[in-house]
Amino acid sequence: MCREAPEQPDDTCRRCRELLAQHEDDRGLADLLEQQHPSCQCEQHCIGVGSPGVVQDNEYVHRIIASPRDYDPVSRTIRVTPFGKVAENGLSVWRGNGPEEDIRRLLEDGLTRSASEPHREIFAICEVEAGEIRRMRSADDQRLFCIYDQTVCPVNPDEPPVSTHASVFLRVLAPPGTPHGKRMQKDYALQLREKRSPQSSTAVDFVCPSMRAQPTASSFVTALLADHDPAGLAPR
Amino acid sequence: MAPTAAPLLIQHPAAAGYVGKWLVEQFGPDEFDEQVFDKTAVVPSAEPTLTTPPDRPSDRPLTAPSVVALHDNRERVKARFRLLRRLRANHDNEGAAAPSPESIDRAIAFVDQMRTFLPFFATVDDDGSAVIEFEDRNRGFFADITFCAGDTIECYRRQVGCPSEYFEGVLGSAAARDFLASQLGILF
Numbered sequence: 001m002c003r004e005a006p007e008q009p010d011d012t013c014r015r016c017r018e019l020l021a022q023h024e025d026d027r028g029l030a031d032l033l034e035q036q037h038p039s040c041q042c043e044q045h046c047i048g049v050g051s052p053g054v055v056q057d058n059e060y061v062h063r064i065i066a067s068p069r070d071y072d073p074v075s076r077t078i079r080v081t082p083f084g085k086v087a088e089n090g091l092s093v094w095r096g097n098g099p100e101e102d103i104r105r106l107l108e109d110g111l112t113r114s115a116s117e118p119h120r121e122i123f124a125i126c127e128v129e130a131g132e133i134r135r136m137r138s139a140d141d142q143r144l145f146c147i148y149d150q151t152v153c154p155v156n157p158d159e160p161p162v163s164t165h166a167s168v169f170l171r172v173l174a175p176p177g178t179p180h181g182k183r184m185q186k187d188y189a190l191q192l193r194e195k196r197s198p199q200s201s202t203a204v205d206f207v208c209p210s211m212r213a214q215p216t217a218s219s220f221v222t223a224l225l226a227d228h229d230p231a232g233l234a235p236r
Numbered sequence: 237m238a239p240t241a242a243p244l245l246i247q248h249p250a251a252a253g254y255v256g257k258w259l260v261e262q263f264g265p266d267e268f269d270e271q272v273f274d275k276t277a278v279v280p281s282a283e284p285t286l287t288t289p290p291d292r293p294s295d296r297p298l299t300a301p302s303v304v305a306l307h308d309n310r311e312r313v314k315a316r317f318r319l320l321r322r323l324r325a326n327h328d329n330e331g332a333a334a335p336s337p338e339s340i341d342r343a344i345a346f347v348d349q350m351r352t353f354l355p356f357f358a359t360v361d362d363d364g365s366a367v368i369e370f371e372d373r374n375r376g377f378f379a380d381i382t383f384c385a386g387d388t389i390e391c392y393r394r395q396v397g398c399p400s401e402y403f404e405g406v407l408g409s410a411a412a413r414d415f416l417a418s419q420l421g422i423l424f
Binding site for chain 1: 312316319320322323324327328330331332357358359360362367369371380392401404
């Protein structure tokens, strides 16, 4: 439900909701958001259809890597180019506190194809704390990214939107189409992919347990991993 | 193809595909690539320059392992571009355009012409343009070349401790070659 923040008794909430709903496929959406609702103004409102509320800093968000162009199987690295979506119509993520059914639907969306297409697969799932993204700053100390509880049309139009979908948008933008703007977009898309702290580079060993420790999202992921772990090598 | 290898669950940073605080889990074998690649064959070197001389049998000790890579990085990236060319529109379920065959062909031709280069990878952007990404994490280096419509390229380079650089122009131009040589270390 769209709720107005007490300090903003105008129709900002409605306008945020309309903008995000009507332009979800518009690659200029990040620009529109910053022009019409600067400084992540829409984060104050719950705007997604059926959303459980605004995305909290301590929530984990997940990004599904499902297109072959996003992932290099030999180096086992995720490529940077797809992160450029943050400067366009947003980087889709799911919220870790969502019910398993939402996660199942989002994974199924990633695997959905027409009969004539080759099969699809989930190459990787990335996880990051929302607060980590929100704390990223530009050189002139501006906040770089906003995270909205935006819901989007599902692949199957007969189904309702996934209520725990969210999107990450870049907000520090130079004039669109300028070389300087493109350089900045790439700078920040790269930073988003590379975000790391000194201790995190050795933290991979607890990646799987940390996901499993979460009461909601992790159980489905655990089951999925078990399906792909016939040798029982995954950490328990 | 039936999976025969152990699952790709990440357990060590060096093999992780771990991207900062984006914690990555991988699922299942990559059949998209198993048709072409030997996954154990080549992992890009961390060395800044990969101008490996031809491997002459006479230069190798007799005790050298007999297992050899099926493809070097150049061939691997070209093969990957050929696979990416087969993707259809909306391959990411987020509205990405189908890869442009012309753009892919120009990227493959470019790879063939490079003499010196850093570790590099193939991908495509949402417009369907081929992109070569160069990355050396040990040096904090990243660059990419996007093969846009016509003969135009967009190049970006970021190196830790230096301001990032961006170039847009005609691929065969002197300005493009200067940028590629000075910022990416690419010679032809």
